[in-house]
Amino acid sequence: MEKLQKYIIGANASIFQKIDPDSNVKVFVPENEEEIKAAIAFARENNLPITSKGGGSGMSGACTGASRKKVIISSMRMKKVLEINFDEGYAVVEAGITPDELNAEIQQRKPNWKFFVAPSSRDIATVGGILSTDGGGNDAWLAGTMADNVLEVELFDYHGNKIIVTKIDNDNKKAKITCSSKELQEKLQKNNFSIIDIAGAHGTLGYISKLKLLIKPLSEYNNQRFALAYAGNLNALGKIIYELIEANIPLTYGEAIVEAHHPEISRKTNPPMLILEFPLDFQEKVQTICKSIPDVNFNSVNKEEFEQKKEIRIKMAKRNPPEGYQLALFEGYGIAGDNLLRFEEIITKINQTLESCGFEPFIKFGHAPSVYHHGDKKVKGIIMHSREKRPEKLTSKMVFEGIVALVELCEKEGIIPKPEHKWPFSKTTQKHKRLTELTTILGKNFNPFILDSTLKELAELVL
Amino acid sequence: MTPQAEEISELLKKCVQCGSCILICPIYRATKEEQFSPRGKLYYLKLKDAFPEKFDAELDKEYAKTIFTCTMCGRCVEICSSETQLTEIFKEERKESVEQFPKLLTIAENVEEEKNVYGLDNEMRTESWTMELYDDFPDIDDRIYEEGKTAETIFFVGCLMSYRSRHTNVLRAILKVLEYLGEDYILLGGEEFCCGHPLDLIGKTNEANKLREHNTSIFTKIGAKTIITDCPGCLEALLEHHHIDPSVRVLHVTEFFDEKIDSVPNKLDITLKYHDPCELFRNDGVTEAPRSLMRKIGINIVEMEPSCCGGGGMLRVTDEKLANKIMEDRIIKEKLKEEDTCVVTCCPSCLEQFEQNEITTSDIAEYLVKALNL
Numbered sequence: 025m026e027k028l029q030k031y032i033i034g035a036n037a038s039i040f041q042k043i044d045p046d047s048n049v050k051v052f053v054p055e056n057e058e059e060i061k062a063a064i065a066f067a068r069e070n071n072l073p074i075t076s077k078g079g080g081s082g083m084s085g086a087c088t089g090a091s092r093k094k095v096i097i098s099s100m101r102m103k104k105v106l107e108i109n110f111d112e113g114y115a116v117v118e119a120g121i122t123p124d125e126l127n128a129e130i131q132q133r134k135p136n137w138k139f140f141v142a143p144s145s146r147d148i149a150t151v152g153g154i155l156s157t158d159g160g161g162n163d164a165w166l167a168g169t170m171a172d173n174v175l176e177v178e179l180f181d182y183h184g185n186k187i188i189v190t191k192i193d194n195d196n197k198k199a200k201i202t203c204s205s206k207e208l209q210e211k212l213q214k215n216n217f218s219i220i221d222i223a224g225a226h227g228t229l230g231y232i233s234k235l236k237l238l239i240k241p242l243s244e245y246n247n248q249r250f251a252l253a254y255a256g257n258l259n260a261l262g263k264i265i266y267e268l269i270e271a272n273i274p275l276t277y278g279e280a281i282v283e284a285h286h287p288e289i290s291r292k293t294n295p296p297m298l299i300l301e302f303p304l305d306f307q308e309k310v311q312t313i314c315k316s317i318p319d320v321n322f323n324s325v326n327k328e329e330f331e332q333k334k335e336i337r338i339k340m341a342k343r344n345p346p347e348g349y350q351l352a353l354f355e356g357y358g359i360a361g362d363n364l365l366r367f368e369e370i371i372t373k374i375n376q377t378l379e380s381c382g383f384e385p386f387i388k389f390g391h392a393p394s395v396y397h398h399g400d401k402k403v404k405g406i407i408m409h410s411r412e413k414r415p416e417k418l419t420s421k422m423v424f425e426g427i428v429a430l431v432e433l434c435e436k437e438g439i440i441p442k443p444e445h446k447w448p449f450s451k452t453t454q455k456h457k458r459l460t461e462l463t464t465i466l467g468k469n470f471n472p473f474i475l476d477s478t479l480k481e482l483a484e485l486v487l
Numbered sequence: 488m489t490p491q492a493e494e495i496s497e498l499l500k501k502c503v504q505c506g507s508c509i510l511i512c513p514i515y516r517a518t519k520e521e522q523f524s525p526r527g528k529l530y531y532l533k534l535k536d537a538f539p540e541k542f543d544a545e546l547d548k549e550y551a552k553t554i555f556t557c558t559m560c561g562r563c564v565e566i567c568s569s570e571t572q573l574t575e576i577f578k579e580e581r582k583e584s585v586e587q588f589p590k591l592l593t594i595a596e597n598v599e600e601e602k603n604v605y606g607l608d609n610e611m612r613t614e615s616w617t618m619e620l621y622d623d624f625p626d627i628d629d630r631i632y633e634e635g636k637t638a639e640t641i642f643f644v645g646c647l648m649s650y651r652s653r654h655t656n657v658l659r660a661i662l663k664v665l666e667y668l669g670e671d672y673i674l675l676g677g678e679e680f681c682c683g684h685p686l687d688l689i690g691k692t693n694e695a696n697k698l699r700e701h702n703t704s705i706f707t708k709i710g711a712k713t714i715i716t717d718c719p720g721c722l723e724a725l726l727e728h729h730h731i732d733p734s735v736r737v738l739h740v741t742e743f744f745d746e747k748i749d750s751v752p753n754k755l756d757i758t759l760k761y762h763d764p765c766e767l768f769r770n771d772g773v774t775e776a777p778r779s780l781m782r783k784i785g786i787n788i789v790e791m792e793p794s795c796c797g798g799g800g801m802l803r804v805t806d807e808k809l810a811n812k813i814m815e816d817r818i819i820k821e822k823l824k825e826e827d828t829c830v831v832t833c834c835p836s837c838l839e840q841f842e843q844n845e846i847t848t849s850d851i852a853e854y855l856v857k858a859l860n861l
């Protein structure tokens with residue numbers, strides 16, 4: 025079964041599926057620290073880079089290591105909950121556990137407690153993978169992204185050194201480093217190595233084995249109300265998001281359906297629209313905001329109707345068009361600030377760019393309002409996901425040109441990337457520079473393709 | 488490309504490889520190997536399409552093993568928002584695998600030669616259990632089909648219940664209830680051929696259809712208005728593949744009894760954990776009738792995760808050890824040994840799977856007879 029295992033380990037949710045199966049030299053699925061060290065030692069002895077893989081739900085294809093020879097270390101057997109401390113509000117877990125699995129364990133002991141990072145892929149995405157992409161979900165607006173919810177990370181470097189990064193003063197950029205190599209410890213400390221570096225690093229800094237995560241009671245968010253805000257046009261949708269951000273409404277759920285070229289989804293949700301959950305005390309304020317915007321129709325709904333809309337929304341990422349199939353060409357458009365006030369223009373330009381490259385827009389949706397980290401800044405806006413209709417004759421050239429055109433458009437229009445999806449491959453970002461700096465200390469042995477591949481190389485992997 | 492290969496290729500395109508089907512798959516949970524996961528099995532086909540030159544018979548044989556390492560519980564289909572019909576793909580792949588590697592499984596020979604999964608003389612089908620029931624049903628032989636006999640209702644017993652002694656008590660219970668209801672029913676005896684479901688599961692559709700043609704011809708001769716069975720696999724095969732006259736109703740026994748029984752004289756007031764047989768609720772859509780019947784009997788139902796017992800998809804034949812591992816995981820997850828609550832179900836295969844793993848389990852019919860004081 026070893027050959028089959030090496031072939032199948034390339035399975036992942038991105039468009040990069042055509043991974044040369046023989047490039048996976050060996051696959052390890054460790055269950056404990058010794059096995060992790062043995063896997064790393066094998067790579068070192070054979071002079072091979074390492075790609076870490078969690079649930080394989082990432083949209084950038086970073087868990088594949090591209091078609092270069094490498095060793096894959098999966099975290100899918102690292103699922104233990106090592107400690108849950110309700111008094112101090114944390115859980116210590118292995119990197120391969122999913123938010124759903126963790127919350128099931130937490131709620132078995134205290135039903136009203138939760139780990140608050142809920143990407144739509146929470147049934148498969150692992151906490152190690154979520155930190156590596158700085159993922160977030162519909163509750164990121166209040167709870168933040170993964171970086172905000174991690175108190176400590178344990179990772180291994182290429183030499184088998186264990187590095188523990190402990191957050192200080194609740195600041196993602198401040199950490200105490202403990203390492204089995206004192207020299208490395210000093211270097212990392214001096215270079216202000218912190219949780220924010222590991223967040224969104226796409227596995228370039230080492231193999232994450234353990235995390236200490238923030239957990240909180242649900243009771244903070246009691247007595248909720250639910251509403252659907254229908255916008256007559258895209259600018260009205262952008263304006264609602266803008267105003268909700270300005271008013272700092274503590275929304276416990278906020279999701280936008282921007283457009284859906286799918287009769288069933290469209291009939292059931294009537295986009296553009298927002299699905300909202302907020303505390304009773306803020307009902308009047310949310311209502312006033314929505315009613316003050318021309319072309320917005322505010323509807324209070326009961327929990328049942330809210331849940332139905334949530335269900336449609338969470339499935340959207342995976343839906344296919346009624347005829348043909350979907351494709352996620354480019355993901356994680358961060359639209360914030362004044363750009364929300366010209367939302368229609370932005371969406372039109374994205375769609376025009378897609379169409380000019382041979383892609384038909386299918387659906388757009390996203391967490392809104394939401395928060396994400398961009399370099400040193402925390403940005404508030406919508407993180408918009410997009411699916412296109414898969415062209416019948418898809419070529420790597422089309423994908424390459426499409427992504428390049430979209431990156432250029434985003435740079436020109438100030439669409440801020442959430443460093444999650446196709447963006448790790450953009451060499452102009454601050455994140456890219458920082459990771460290059462850190463890998464000169466830690467070594468360029470984990471997922472090096474993230475920092476040195478060309479889009480052309482990646483486009484060849486599209487299936 | 489053959490039409491089948493083209494069809495598979497189209498079905499495959501629906502899968503966005505999101506991974507939502509991995510952690511709910513009983514096989515993945517037991518093996519923790521991605522090649523055994525539903526997504527992994529589809530990825531193999533995608534990859535083979537992309538790099539045909541890298542795939543040889545040896546690899547195909549390994550893949551064939553993973554394709555048969557599946558309980559066909561359908562949970563992956565249920566969870567898939569992309570509407571990928573995984574079990575349809577798996578059935579086609581099983582068919583291809585058996586053609587490519589005919590010696591992969593021996594069960595097919597049993598069914599083809601003897602018309603039952605055990606390879607036993609088919610005339611023994613009813614004899615093996617009716618002998619034990621003469622005390623309760625002295626005239627049982629009159630209920631067995633012979634040329635010219637007609638009846639309102641056919642009770643299609645199925646291979647498992649016919650040949651495995653554990654089910655005699657369930658059969659006794661079902662027959663007692665049929666007698667209590669005054670039903671005009673008939674059993675097919677040696678004229679009942681395997682419903683073909685096991686052959687479908689191993690990719691032998693043509694052979695399965697031959698058995699079904701025979702069964703359907705007997706159904707027509709009897710002229711029954713209703714056909715009932717306790718086996719969800721038989722039910723699926725009867726509903727989907729026997730081409731039975733649409734005026735004839737095909738029901739699971741729990742549906743039949745739930746329709747006929749409004750109340751019972753002796754409400755049991757017991758608490759039991761209900762195991763939903765995968766084929767019954769996912770493939771046949773029967774979820775409410777067993778629950779409604781249990782409520783009428785006075786069973787307080789404790790729901791369990793709708794997960795497979797490990798007995799489906801012929802897994803007990805292809806990999807018994809793994810089937811048991813799935814059950815062991817379920818025992819831990821549902822605290823079946825820690826808590827003092829028995830399991831109730833309505834599928835002979837699931838029942839055996841639980842009992843073989845030392846979990847006290849009964850069929851709903853066994854409680855129904857008690858509640859009816861029979």
Ligand SMILES: Cc1cc2nc3c(=O)[nH]c(=O)nc-3n(C[C@H](O)[C@H](O)[C@H](O)COP(=O)(O)OP(=O)(O)OC[C@H]3O[C@@H](n4cnc5c(N)ncnc54)[C@H](O)[C@@H]3O)c2cc1C
Nearest residue numbers: 078079080081082086144150152153154156159160227232
């Ligand atoms: C249907 C769907 C919905 C989604 N919804 C959201 C959403 O709402 N919000 C969101 O943020 N994302 C979303 N995503 C994207 C995806 O789920 C996230 O990127 C997720 O964080 C990836 O986790 P994973 O365990 O699957 O990681 P993988 O895909 O396996 O890997 C992602 C990256 O993490 C690295 N990595 C994984 N494990 C380790 C480890 N132990 N040590 C070091 N590096 C590691 C890999 O090398 C890779 O670079 C969605 C994806 C899908 C398919």
Ligand code: SF4
Nearest residue numbers: 502503505506508567
């Ligand atoms: S079969 Fe469905 S649930 Fe499974 S990976 Fe494919 S799209 Fe996702």
Ligand code: SF4
Nearest residue numbers: 512557558560561563
């Ligand atoms: S049918 Fe059941 S056992 Fe088979 S792959 Fe799907 S979930 Fe797994």
